[in-house]
Amino acid sequence: MDYIDPHIHMVSRTTDDYETLARMGCVALSEPAFWAGFDRGTVHGFRDYFRQLTEIEPRRAAQFGIQHYTWLCINAKEAENVELSREVMAMIPEFLDRPNVLGIGEIGLNKNTRNESIVFQEHLDLAARHNQLILIHTPHLEDKYQGTRMILDMLCDDARLQRHRVLVDHVEEHTVAAVLEAGFWAGMTLYPVTKCTPARAVDMIERHGSERLCVNSAGDWGPSRPTAVPDLIMEMKRRGHPHSLIRKIVFDNPREFLGQSPHFKLSENS
């Protein structure tokens, strides 16, 4: 089955992974900017990273017929350095017209600090001023509930933001309802240990329905499975869900959300 992975960090993956994704049915993916595993020291490091996301990765993906899209930001872990964050945010508009850029992301909170909140709100302002889609990272483990609620507060504070143009990612059982009820899109990340399993994601689909709900692998440099979306497809098939519902979750929904960007142009073959 064709599918779209709306959140996967391909800079951390091998070219073999691109081939495997293509064999599994992945026709397009979007790659948010994220933490490299270490704090970058200068704005120049981010400029090079954004070139990798907008020039190199689309070419690697295209070798296997996969369309590569991306999101730009400085992530929450590095947002404690507000001065550097502001330098990066000031540089981002240079890249917004590049053909695979969908918006600002993945922005959000990590430890729910004041500095993270300042940088998050300034990213929201950047997105609003440039009419960009927004992809949001929510914290992990014990910080998730508090951080997700803080993020929803800040999103609702900014009247310029259109809620159907914002996806709040990494939702779990205790956060999914608040995100959907507020009118935002929600993403379930299939990731070992800290996020959600395919079985639990299918449970949430069964409880909350399929509207404005996407799934992704977030495959990165940590323990993760870039083919987690096909794992969810298998779990839905195992439970007897119809093909139309599975396709809505793994293809139609991400296409609808990402398609709000004029840069997202899925090929007619999909």
Add this chain to the structure above:
Amino acid sequence: MNSTLDREFLEIRALIVQLAAAFDRLDRCPDSAADDPRRHRLEAAIGILTGASQMRAEQVQLHFGKPYEAEWREKMGFAKTT
């Protein structure tokens, strides 16, 4: 017959055995975990599993998470939004 049990009985059984073995492991470890607050949180979570709620996964997640404070903006020194 319950179709979910037909499909998942052995998997759920295996998860429960894993959980039982994990608590046995905690009991066996030389530096006792008996007074560790994390051990108490784990045991309290088991209580949620055996309760009558049909939102056990959500309840367990909330149990392990920090609470939300609606006044967080004021505490961080941000202007209040109306």
